[in-house]
Amino acid sequence: MLRIIGVHGVNQFHSGWEPDTRSAQLGEMWSAALTRSMADVPFELTVPYFAHLLRGSASQSGDSDPDSLDEEALEMLVAWDLELNGPVGVDQGDLTRIPRDVVGRMSGMPWGELPIQLFILTFLRDVQRYLGKRNGERRIAARDHVADKIRSTGAHVVVGHSLGSVVAYEALSAHPDIEVDVLVTIGSPLGLPKAVFNRLSPKPVTRPAPRPPGVRKWVNISDVGDLCAIPKGFATSFAVDREHETEIHAFRYHSVLDYLAHEMTGKAVRGD
DSSP, X not given: OEEEEEEOOSSOOOTTOOHHHHHHHHHHHHXXXXXXXXXXXXXXXXXXXXXXXXXXXXXXXXXXXXXXXXXXXXXXXXXXXXXXXXXXXOOSGGGGHHHHHHHHHHHTSTTOHHHHHHHHHHHOHHHHHHHTSTTOHHHHHHHHHHHHHHHHHTOSEEEEETHHHHHHHHHHXXXXXXXXXXXXXXXXXXXXXTTTGGGOXXXXXXXXXXXXXXXXXXXXEEETTOTTSOSSOGGGTBOOSEEEEEOSOSSOXXXXXXXXXXXXHHXXXXXX
């Protein structure tokens, strides 16, 4: 039986949800989607829920409050949101290929940090919560929770989606005793130069950065129109074994269920 840990992405928090209940719900949804791409290979998938650990009083945790914006920053945030979404919203897939290219190019420019921060605040607010302080209590609690689940389940494979790819990378890096056969990152913002890459813990000293010590194989998969999976060229940022950029879905950008159901993800999880 192939044992898999799935590390969820953003926007999973809702007040009143019990962590174990939400973990079970996510596990069922992820398993149903992944079954479509696994070619009848039996597996057991667990999704540790950590969104609640990123909430709480900033004064209690010692972390800065990522939701605090001055008036000028708020105006820029709204403008950035409109630029990316358009007046009626932009669907995903090929329709976001061009703006993804633009955002990717901006992320590497000297003046690109502010727009990318606004992008993170708009689309990936949980990423900002997680990365707000390098050694913040919320951050350590989330990555240690994921590490504990990888260790306790004896997982062979870790699949990290969106913010989950960041948490998975840091969890495996912080716990080098944990060994897994394959790390699969999907829809990952790990390569964002200033907003994510430069804030990782431990901070990378080379580019491409090495894989976590216990990871035998690393595969990264991104949809051509995924605005979160920027910049392009993941292998220039990390020492991955394989990098795939394809059309996961024509319209739904950044959907974890579509990523999981895609044959490329199934092959990566199976180790093909």
